Amino acid sequence: MNYWMILGLLAQGLFFGRFFIQWIASERKGESTVPVAFWFFSVLGGGLLLLYAIHQRDIVFILGQAGGLVIYARNLMLIYQKKQRDTVVVQPTEPTEGV
Known part of the structure; x- marks a missing residue:
C-alpha cells in the first residue's frame, strides 16, 4: 500500500467521522444538531x-x-462570528453612594 492510498483512506475516515460525530451529538441532545x-x-x-x-x-x-471546503470554512466563520457577537463584556460599575 502506498502513502497516497493511506492518505486517501485516512481522509475518507475523517470525512465519515463527521457524520458519526453528528449522529452521537444528535442522540445525546434528542434532536438533530x-x-x-x-x-x-x-x-x-x-x-x-x-x-x-x-x-x-x-x-x-x-x-x-x-467547493465543499469553501462551505465548511464559511460555516466555521459564521459560528465564531456569532460567538463573538453573543459575548457580552460586562463593565464593572461603581457602587452608588447611599445604597
Missing part, C-alpha cells in the same frame, strides 16, 4: 481528500472537494 466538531472534521477530511484528488488528477473530485 450539527456540532462544531462536524465542521472541523469536514475541513480536515475535505482538505486531505482534495490533496488526494489533486494527486489523482481527478477534476470532478477536485471541484467537489474544493
Whole structure:
C-alpha cells in the first residue's frame, strides 16, 4: 500500500467521522444538531481528500472537494462570528453612594 492510498483512506475516515460525530451529538441532545466538531472534521477530511484528488488528477473530485471546503470554512466563520457577537463584556460599575 502506498502513502497516497493511506492518505486517501485516512481522509475518507475523517470525512465519515463527521457524520458519526453528528449522529452521537444528535442522540445525546434528542434532536438533530450539527456540532462544531462536524465542521472541523469536514475541513480536515475535505482538505486531505482534495490533496488526494489533486494527486489523482481527478477534476470532478477536485471541484467537489474544493467547493465543499469553501462551505465548511464559511460555516466555521459564521459560528465564531456569532460567538463573538453573543459575548457580552460586562463593565464593572461603581457602587452608588447611599445604597
